[in-house]
Amino acid sequence: xxxxxxxxxxxxxxxxxxxxxxxxxxxxxxxxxxxxxxxxxxxxxxxxxxxxxxxxxxxxxxxxxxxxxxxxxxxxxxxxxxxxxxxxxxxxxxxxxxxxxxxxxxxxxxxxxxxxxxxxxxxxxxxxxxxxxxxxxxxxxxxxxxxxxxxxxxxxxxxxxxxxxxxxxxxxxxxxxxxxxxxxxxxxxxxxxxxxxxxxxxxxxxxxxxxxxxxxxxxxxxxxxxxxxxxxxxxxxxxxxxxxxxxxxxxxxxxxxxxxxxxxxxxxxxxxxxxxxxxxxxxxxxxxxxxxxxxxxxxxxxxxxxxxxxxxxxxxxxxxxxxxxxxxxxxxxxxxxxxxxxxxxxxxxxxxxxxxxxxxxxxxxxxxxxxxxxxxxxxxxxxxxxxxxxxxxxxxxxxxxxxxxxxxxxxxxxxxxxxxxxxxxxxxxxxxxxxxxxxxxxxxxxxxxxxxxxxxxxxxxxxxxxxxxxxxxxxxxxxxxxxxxxxxxxxxxxxxxxxxxxxxxxxxxxxxxx
Amino acid sequence: xxxxxxxxxxxxxxxxxxxxxxxxxxxxxxxxxxxxxxxxxxxxxxxxxxxxxxxxxxxxxxxxxxxxxxxxxxxxxxxxxxxxxxxxxxxxxxxxxxxxxxxxxxxxxxxxxxxxxxxxxxxxxxxxxxxxxxxxxxxxxxxxxxxxxxxxxxxxxxxxxxxxxxxxxxxxxxxxxxxxxxxxxxxxxxxxxxxxxxxxxxxxxxxxxxxxxxxxxxxxxxxxxxxxxxxxxxxxxxxxxxxxxxxxxxxxxxxxxxxxxxxxxxxxxxxxxxxxxxxxxxxxxxxxxxxxxxxxxxxxxxxxx
Numbered sequence: 001x002x003x004x005x006x007x008x009x010x011x012x013x014x015x016x017x018x019x020x021x022x023x024x025x026x027x028x029x030x031x032x033x034x035x036x037x038x039x040x041x042x043x044x045x046x047x048x049x050x051x052x053x054x055x056x057x058x059x060x061x062x063x064x065x066x067x068x069x070x071x072x073x074x075x076x077x078x079x080x081x082x083x084x085x086x087x088x089x090x091x092x093x094x095x096x097x098x099x100x101x102x103x104x105x106x107x108x109x110x111x112x113x114x115x116x117x118x119x120x121x122x123x124x125x126x127x128x129x130x131x132x133x134x135x136x137x138x139x140x141x142x143x144x145x146x147x148x149x150x151x152x153x154x155x156x157x158x159x160x161x162x163x164x165x166x167x168x169x170x171x172x173x174x175x176x177x178x179x180x181x182x183x184x185x186x187x188x189x190x191x192x193x194x195x196x197x198x199x200x201x202x203x204x205x206x207x208x209x210x211x212x213x214x215x216x217x218x219x220x221x222x223x224x225x226x227x228x229x230x231x232x233x234x235x236x237x238x239x240x241x242x243x244x245x246x247x248x249x250x251x252x253x254x255x256x257x258x259x260x261x262x263x264x265x266x267x268x269x270x271x272x273x274x275x276x277x278x279x280x281x282x283x284x285x286x287x288x289x290x291x292x293x294x295x296x297x298x299x300x301x302x303x304x305x306x307x308x309x310x311x312x313x314x315x316x317x318x319x320x321x322x323x324x325x326x327x328x329x330x331x332x333x334x335x336x337x338x339x340x341x342x343x344x345x346x347x348x349x350x351x352x353x354x355x356x357x358x359x360x361x362x363x364x365x366x367x368x369x370x371x372x373x374x375x376x377x378x379x380x381x382x383x384x385x386x387x388x389x390x391x392x393x394x395x396x397x398x399x400x401x402x403x404x405x406x407x408x409x410x411x412x413x414x415x416x417x418x419x420x421x422x423x424x425x426x427x428x429x430x431x432x433x434x435x436x437x438x439x440x441x442x443x444x445x446x447x448x449x450x451x452x453x454x455x456x457x458x459x460x461x462x463x464x465x466x467x468x469x470x471x472x473x474x475x476x477x478x479x480x481x482x483x484x485x486x487x488x489x490x491x492x493x494x495x496x497x498x499x500x501x502x503x504x505x506x507x508x509x510x511x512x513x514x
Numbered sequence: 515x516x517x518x519x520x521x522x523x524x525x526x527x528x529x530x531x532x533x534x535x536x537x538x539x540x541x542x543x544x545x546x547x548x549x550x551x552x553x554x555x556x557x558x559x560x561x562x563x564x565x566x567x568x569x570x571x572x573x574x575x576x577x578x579x580x581x582x583x584x585x586x587x588x589x590x591x592x593x594x595x596x597x598x599x600x601x602x603x604x605x606x607x608x609x610x611x612x613x614x615x616x617x618x619x620x621x622x623x624x625x626x627x628x629x630x631x632x633x634x635x636x637x638x639x640x641x642x643x644x645x646x647x648x649x650x651x652x653x654x655x656x657x658x659x660x661x662x663x664x665x666x667x668x669x670x671x672x673x674x675x676x677x678x679x680x681x682x683x684x685x686x687x688x689x690x691x692x693x694x695x696x697x698x699x700x701x702x703x704x705x706x707x708x709x710x711x712x713x714x715x716x717x718x719x720x721x722x723x724x725x726x727x728x729x730x731x732x733x734x735x736x737x738x739x740x741x742x743x744x745x746x747x748x749x750x751x752x753x754x755x756x757x758x759x760x761x762x763x764x765x766x767x768x769x770x771x772x773x774x775x776x777x778x779x780x781x782x783x784x785x786x787x788x789x790x791x792x793x794x795x796x797x798x799x800x801x802x803x804x805x806x807x808x809x810x811x812x813x814x815x816x817x818x819x
Contacts, residue, residue: 047776050594058552132563134552199678199768221678223766224775227661228677231669235676394544394781401548432548432557 040217041494041513043240043505044229048199048222052183052192054171055126058134060413060503065220067504068203069186070171071106073119073153076416078265078501080319082165086114086172086187087153095160095456096143100168102151107208108174109191116147121175131179138167162456163419189214189509205509215512233259233489239513240490242503246367247305253489260494265318266486267501269311270303270411272360272375272479276440278406280356285342287476290407292335293382294375296328300482303371307487311480313469314415314424318501320458321418323466325473328480335382346383354385361399362409364390371409401431403439410437411484414502418465422449425468425477440477520805524798531794532787536580539783540573546593546781567593569783580787589791590784594777599788603770607792609679610769613761614754616685617692622747625697629704630736633712644701651698656757660691660764677766688765692757696750703746707739714738741812748804752797 045064051057054066074082074090084090087100106114123145126133141161146154157164177184183192189211190203199222205214221238223229230249232238234256245253254261272290274281281287296310309316312325336346344355360375362368372388379386386407391399399405412420423429426449429436448471452464472478488499496511547563548555564570568579583590589599625648632644664687668676675684711717712735720730759771766772770789777785 050780051596053596056596129559129562132551132559132566134550134555136559137552137555140556199766221766222768223677224772225677225764225766228664228764228766231661231664232676235669235672237676392779394549394779395542397549398543398545401545401553431553432555432560435553 040215040219041240041508041511042219042221042238043242043508044221044223044232044238046222046224046226046229046243049201052195052201053181054173054184054186055131055133055135064503064505065201066171066186067188067506068190068218068508069188069192070173071114071187072171073100073102073168074165075169076502078318080267080315080321080416080418082168086119087168090165090168093154096157098155098157098164099148100153100155102153103210104151105210106187107210108185108187109206109208110174110185111208112174114172114187115150115175116153117150118175118178119153119172120145120147121178122170122173125173125178126170128179135170138170142167160454160456162461163417163453166417166419189506190218193217209509212510214509218508233491236491239494240488240497240508242486242488242499242505244304244367244484245307245487245489247301247303247307250305250307250487250489258492259489260492262488262490262499263307263485264488264499265316265501266484266503267316267319267415268411268413268484269314269316269415270308270409270481270484271311271314272481273400273405273408273410273438274476274478275403275406276438276477277403280344280358281406281438283342284475285338286344287479289335289338289342289382290379290384291476291479292329292331292338293384294328294378294479294481295330296481298330299371299374299378302374303367304482304484307485308482309485311483313472313480314412314420314478315418315465315469316483316501319415319418321462321465323469325469332381339382339384354380355383357385357387358406359387359389360407360409361389361391361396361405363393363396368409375409400437403431403437408437409481416502418461418468419453421465421468421472422453425449425472438477442471442475442477445471445475445477520802524802527798528791528794532581532584532791533577535787535790536573536577539786540576542781544781546783549780550593567591580784584791589788592777592782592785594780594782594785599784602773602785603788603792606768606770606773609767610755610758610762610771611796612685613688613692613767613769614751614758616689617696617754618747618751620689621693621696621700621750624693625700626704626736626743629701630708630731630739632701632705633708634731634735636709641705644705648698648701648705651694651696651701653698654694656691656694656760656764659694660687660761663687663691677764679767688761688767691764692754692761695757696747696754699746699750700743704739704743707742708735711735711738741808744804744808744811748801748807751800751804755793755796 045061047061049057049062049065050059051062052065054070057063057066071086073085073087075085077083086102086106088103090098090100093099102116104113108114125131126135127139127142141157141164142155143158144156146156148154155164172187173184189206189209191206193204194202201220203218223232229241230253233241236258250261253259274287276282300308300310310328312328315322339355346355347353360372362372369390372390376386376388396408400408400410423434424436425440425445426434426436427441427446430439431437448464448468452461452468455461455464486499486501486503490497493513494511495514498507500507547560547567547569551559551563561570568576580590592599592602595602628644632641635641664676667674667687674686678684717730717734720734758769759774761767762769762771763775770792774786774789777789
């Protein structure tokens with residue numbers, strides 16, 4: 001088992017003297033070159049993955065690295081549907097038993113075949129509270145996992161639960177390592193080659209990978225500063241960058257001849273969370289007025305340039321359960337009328353006094369701050385004064401979880417399973433039980449998301465989710481803002497990489513530098 | 515003050531630091547266990563994890579537990595990285611020492627001779643240039659200077675790597691960025707200190723005896739002017755550690771400063787405490803070393819001790 005302890009590098013005092021001498025005679029001549037070329041494709045990460053153990057690491061970078069090192073029973077397709085990876089096929093044996101037949105050609109990086117026993121041991125380890133795995137969250141519906149033979153697996157459920165397929169996306173580990181500490185062996189397209197000083201993770205092709213084998217090593221470099229990441233890309237010392245770019249920076253990068261800018265639909269949605277505990281915002285007419293006051297296409301362009309689309313709901317149009325809805329309207333006059341009807345008249349007409357004052361909390365990122373100011377200006381047009389307050393992410397997150405906000409600019413990242421509607425809108429899902437951060441309560445919505453959750457067939461689920469989305473568009477429990485595109489900028493010499501909606505990097509295994 | 519008394523004073527300083535860090539950390543909003551287990555974690559799982567990590571105990575009890583661990587040499591377990599805090603810090607500390615040491619050396623090697631030259635050529639071109647450089651060094655923030663140095667030396671000239679830790683070439687830009695502020699202070703201080711003794715009687719006497727100018731400057735002037743410079747170098751060395759937090763983030767330098775930033779974001783209490791303690795101990799050690807050095811340099815201080 002590889003270890004994720006950084007190599008401690010001996011401090012060589014002679015370096016300090018050498019540095020002084022080098023600077024004294026001129027940095028150019030003294031240092032002469034630049035860093036040694038990193039092997040293979042090099043990509044930049046904005047932060048160090050908190051763990052290379054896929055049972056424990058849940059942050060975006062840990063998940064991306066895990067996806068390169070490990071396989072799962074199923075993966076998410078761009079449409080949000082589950083497609084088989086280790087699982088060749090699956091069926092419901094009865095309403096509470098999901099049976100999966102596994103492929104027999106996957107092998108761990110040590111050459112041993114991946115079997116149903118490995119999957120069972122992995123799931124049981126993750127389900128064990130003593131493991132403290134954050135991935136346990138999605139396994140509430142699972143009562144037991146059974147290995148019927150080498151390549152047949154059964155999930156026994158507490159009760160019928162169609163969204164259970166979402167739980168089949170966990171990384172599969174060797175049975176012998178399922179409960180062992182450290183970085184376990186994977187069966188993904190790459191295996192861990194080296195971790196240097198915690199800033200550089202080097203992967204090499206898994207020789208037993210049954211698909212198209214990676215052409216060479218893959219290096220993941222941690223570069224926390226966004227300006228430095230862009231400069232590294234322009235200089236060619238990294239080959240791929242995937243993040244939310246400032247529109248101006250993206251335009252500049254698009255003009256670079258050696259770079260390619262790729263945009264594709266993403267699975268993230270930005271929205272305004274509103275507190276339904278606040279009597280003003282609990283009034284649907286006020287929420288509708290806020291939505292009408294916002295020029296969402298304009299806000300989207302302001303925030304993302306052309307790397308986003310105004311959202312009508314949480315699910316993007318590419319999602320299998322998406323229901324087409326009319327585009328968001330911008331109608332300040334109607335917004336003013338709605339506010340009047342809601343008993344929130346403008347006390348002095350066009351004068352300086354607002355109808356009411358509201359606090360918008362957002363993170364301290366510059367782009368978020370600018371967005372908050374744009375919302376402030378838009379709502380001032382209809383007589384709502386907005387105080388924009390920015391917070392460090394941990395503080396904002398704590399406030400949102402505790403319901404300590406009136407309005408907050410937030411985003412959902414990587415929505416694949418539409419059961420997300422149940423977790424965010426059902427009245428029992430107020431934190432800490434779920435994600436209903438605004439304490440939205442609606443008997444109608446409760447019934448709709450419950451029916452959608454337990455509908456037995458995909459067609460029925462799609463039908464119920466269409467009703468959920470129409471209801472949400474009318475009731476506005478949250479105000480959707482935009483669907484953010486997945487933007488990747490890479491070296492023009494990199495061929496074969498295809499961006500994924502959730503930001504997964506798996507297609508790097510089939511990419512090469514030419 | 516004797517070295518023993520100085521050492522004894524270190525203990526209450528560190529104790530105060532530990533109390534302050536622990537208190538402030540527990541006042542900051544944010545739950546590390548919710549961040550660790552994710553938003554949808556079951557309340558029972560959150561409670562179980564809090565109990566495992568000892569976060570369900572009252573803060574005073576947590577503090578006693580932390581101090582007891584500290585006395586055993588155990589800094590605890592990182593909540594975010596799920597690894598011993600001491601291992602995490604040990605893996606990053608050499609990088610911070612390397613960067614801080616290089617910046618310190620750079621600042622002293624450039625600033626002290628420049629300050630001396632500025633004073634001995636008062637009003638001349640060297641003096642004007644040195645004062646301007648000193649002012650720039652003090653005024654330019656690392657957040658601005660770092661990227662500008664990268665634009666010039668990495669992007670335009672292609673001489674140096676942009677970021678990361680590797681060979682000597684990787685050290686140059688972060689060290690210059692970090693050293694700039696200290697250089698500015700030292701140039702101005704050295705100039706002022708040298709000017710203060712330039713016309714002292716013993717300097718004039720040395721000149722009258724026919725001693726060569728370089729000998730007068732370095733033996734009689736600089737040696738006397740060195741005392742305030744050493745004092746400020748000691749204090750500024752601590753500031754370098756604080757500045758390393760920004761520099762390490764800009765230049766992707768895998769040191770304790772960057773680890774501290776990550777730990778704060780994750781509300782990783784044990785790791786924040788460990789990082790601050792490591793930086794604090796280094797700061798105190800540098801100041802102690804400065805005191806000892808001053809006592810060696812200045813007979814009056816030695817006699818007082």
